[in-house]
Amino acid sequence: MSSLYYGTPERLLWEDEMALRDYIDRHLDKTIHRYAPYLIDEAVLTPVNLDCFNCHIVHGHNCCEGGQPYSMEGENLALFNKHALPILKKHTTSDRVLYAKQKGLFEKTANTNYYPSIRMYDRNCLFLIKEEGQHICAIHRYALENRMDPAKLKPFSCSLFPLEIIEYNDAILITALTAETECFSRWGDYYRSHYSCVNAKQRPENTSGHYFAEEGYIPAWEWGRELLISYWGEKVVREVEERLYAKKGGRL
DSSP states (O other), rough: OEEEEEEEOOOOOOOHHHHHHHHHHHBBBEEEEEEEEEEEEEEGOOOOOOOOGGGHHSSSTTTTTOOOOOOOOHHHHHHHHHHHHHHHHSSHHHHHHHHHHHHOSSOOGGGGTTEEEEEETTEEEEEEETTTTTEHHHHHHHHTTTTTHHHHHSOOOHHHHHEEEEEETEEEEEEEOTGGGGGGGTTTHHHTTTTTOGGGGGSSSSOOOTSGGGOOOHHHHHHHHHHHHHHHHHHHHHHHHHHHHHHOOOOO
């Protein structure tokens, strides 16, 4: 058995793979539905609220800070490599550009399980910049300015959260971050100990109703739908969700 985090060359660690197999065994044909080659988990209907621009206000940081993206592959990697230095030149300082030229765009460390990931700069992703008090992704901004699809230019994993997609044997599991899936998800313990976007119980007391408001929680699938259309096409995404909602006894 060998499992990969979809959109990367990264294999699950042994303990993560065992947790994944146990999860699938317990839920297959109950809340995980087969639609070859997909295993569609009802967890993708879990309500989440990606109120990202207010995350720093509520939690003091967001999930892009202090971390590195998962590695890339295929067309995603090729497109990124083509535009990486122009992005840095357009949206960052000359010091950062020089650093990237001298050190390279990628690094392999224990934190990335020695897969090549975008290099850190000043304790953050090389492409995470700060403007007007907000941390923003320079890759995303550049893509919008140049009428490109950000989901194709950014590392796939950066757009995926809080969905989780794993190549499992000959199937593709489509699930989302929950208390049950964090034991094998690439997102680790985000559900249990970090952000109210995926777990409303993590919302600090006395938080203003403007931030992570209850009405802002919608199915995780809806947040990730456009990303999947970018990679799989509208037809595949429609077929997957038709079967998902049919199993739940409803329709889109």
